[in-house]
Amino acid sequence: MKQKGVLAMLALLLAITLAGCSGNKPSGKDVSGTKEVDGPKPITITMLGPGNASTDRKDFNTEIFPELVKEKFPHVTVVSELLPQDQFITTLKARMSTGEGPDIFFYWPKMQSLEVIKPGFAKDLSELALLDKFNPSVVDAFAVGGAKYAIPSGVNILGVYYNKDLFRQAGIEETPQDWAAFLEACRKLQEAGIQPIVSGDKDAYVIQFGLYQLAASMVYPTIPDLDEQMVAGEASFADSPWVDVLTRYKELYDAGYVQKNSLGAGNTQAQQMFIDGKAAMTIDGNWANANVMQQGAADFERGFFPLPGNDAGQPLALSAAPSGGTFVNAKTENYDTIVSILEYMYEEGSPLFEAWVSYNDGQIPTYNGLAFNGSELYQNFYSLFQTNPSYAFSNQGWPAGVVDELVAKYQELITGAATVEDVLQAADLKMAELSKKVTN
Numbered sequence: 001m002k003q004k005g006v007l008a009m010l011a012l013l014l015a016i017t018l019a020g021c022s023g024n025k026p027s028g029k030d031v032s033g034t035k036e037v038d039g040p041k042p043i044t045i046t047m048l049g050p051g052n053a054s055t056d057r058k059d060f061n062t063e064i065f066p067e068l069v070k071e072k073f074p075h076v077t078v079v080s081e082l083l084p085q086d087q088f089i090t091t092l093k094a095r096m097s098t099g100e101g102p103d104i105f106f107y108w109p110k111m112q113s114l115e116v117i118k119p120g121f122a123k124d125l126s127e128l129a130l131l132d133k134f135n136p137s138v139v140d141a142f143a144v145g146g147a148k149y150a151i152p153s154g155v156n157i158l159g160v161y162y163n164k165d166l167f168r169q170a171g172i173e174e175t176p177q178d179w180a181a182f183l184e185a186c187r188k189l190q191e192a193g194i195q196p197i198v199s200g201d202k203d204a205y206v207i208q209f210g211l212y213q214l215a216a217s218m219v220y221p222t223i224p225d226l227d228e229q230m231v232a233g234e235a236s237f238a239d240s241p242w243v244d245v246l247t248r249y250k251e252l253y254d255a256g257y258v259q260k261n262s263l264g265a266g267n268t269q270a271q272q273m274f275i276d277g278k279a280a281m282t283i284d285g286n287w288a289n290a291n292v293m294q295q296g297a298a299d300f301e302r303g304f305f306p307l308p309g310n311d312a313g314q315p316l317a318l319s320a321a322p323s324g325g326t327f328v329n330a331k332t333e334n335y336d337t338i339v340s341i342l343e344y345m346y347e348e349g350s351p352l353f354e355a356w357v358s359y360n361d362g363q364i365p366t367y368n369g370l371a372f373n374g375s376e377l378y379q380n381f382y383s384l385f386q387t388n389p390s391y392a393f394s395n396q397g398w399p400a401g402v403v404d405e406l407v408a409k410y411q412e413l414i415t416g417a418a419t420v421e422d423v424l425q426a427a428d429l430k431m432a433e434l435s436k437k438v439t440n
Contacts, residue, residue: 050088051085062082071351107327109322111396131148134152141392141396142322155322161283162304163300163302172188179308183251186255202269208407210283211410213319220391231399237431246410277296289377302377305380318381319392319393320364401434405426
């Protein structure tokens with residue numbers, strides 16, 4: 001799923017914000033410059049993003065968007081270019097450094113966004129009222145120092161895939177809404193002779209899927225800028241609510257709610273155990289949909305809910321990570337036109353808005369109130385996404401490599417070879433090491 005899902009999401013990201021292009025004042029001469037004409041001066045808007053154009057249908061970024069912009073703004077020509085990701089990053093930075101960068105470009109949130117914000121490549125878009133039309137937590141994933149720099153696209157989400165038949169068999173009538181209720185559900189499943197959770201911890205990256213969800217309720221509501229503080233050396237994992245996050249998640253292993261020898265199974269094996277009906281739950285993201293929805297040895301109804309890290313009576317926060325967003329070149333000469341196009345793009349009912357919605361049907365949108373026409377599996381999560389607080393995946397705010405250290409050390413915690421304190425100390429050392437490269 002991952003590559004296909006990422007490309008689809010990139011298309012949405014560009015789409016959603018590609019819409020942001022063009023802008024200049026009327027000139028009074030025609031192309032030849034020999035006589036006065038009515039209407040604005042011809043403008044070319046350039047866009048650059050990662051990925052490949054769709055081949056199974058008319059591509060939104062390179063065909064539909066330019067055509068509908070031209071239809072509404074005849075004087076504007078949109079030239080959209082897509083490049084493979086590694087080539088895209090190198091090309092974008094090279095062009096920006098020489099002052100020849102695109103008017104509009106795609107990039108990623110949180111820590112990665114600093115790569116285009118710190119050098120002054122990205123324009124501050126805080127003044128755009130359009131941003132109020134998007135989920136505020138996702139918009140904030142592209143904010144630095146209070147300034148907002150991008151229009152977000154879709155999101156990836158984390159949650160718990162569960163076997164509704166096994167839940168009913170154990171007498172669980174509702175999905176748990178807080179941590180105590182989740183533990184109670186696990187207890188009922190275990191007492192009914194059902195393995196509550198299967199996890200492919202041999203693939204260490206799987207461990208983060210649960211930790212981020214707990215952190216959404218346990219860390220960021222009280223310290224929303226903790227990641228920034230840690231990168232700056234002003235805070236640490238060991239002296240933060242991350243102690244409680246790791247301790248709480250370990251409860252699942254200590255109680256046997258996660259299968260024994262989880263380190264002996266990879267994620268693919270865990271997913272197979274789930275679809276074969278050998279466990280009631282597995283913790284994963286929306287990118288796992290194709291795998292967990294396959295027919296296995298057991299035939300059962302599936303569901304999906306957010307892992308609740310909150311205490312009873314406290315808000316349930318979600319883990320939803322922006323897949324990317326569209327930025328505007330800080331040096332563009334076409335900003336006014338770009339704003340006009342963006343306003344048209346996100347004017348509900350406009351041909352461009354309708355085309356964007358149709359093209360991205362099935363993706364999880366960040367545009368407030370937009371109907372989600374994707375898998376029924378995620379409908380409840382999307383409803384919560386409209387009302388509940390949500391936070392990006394934690395590693396999006398950390399230098400690359402920190403999460404690898406964290407989950408590798410957590411594997412030792414599972415075996416008893418390390419303590420919670422050991423895990424967090426290792427993560428702090430790696431954070432200090434890698435943050436120097438980011439901040440210098």
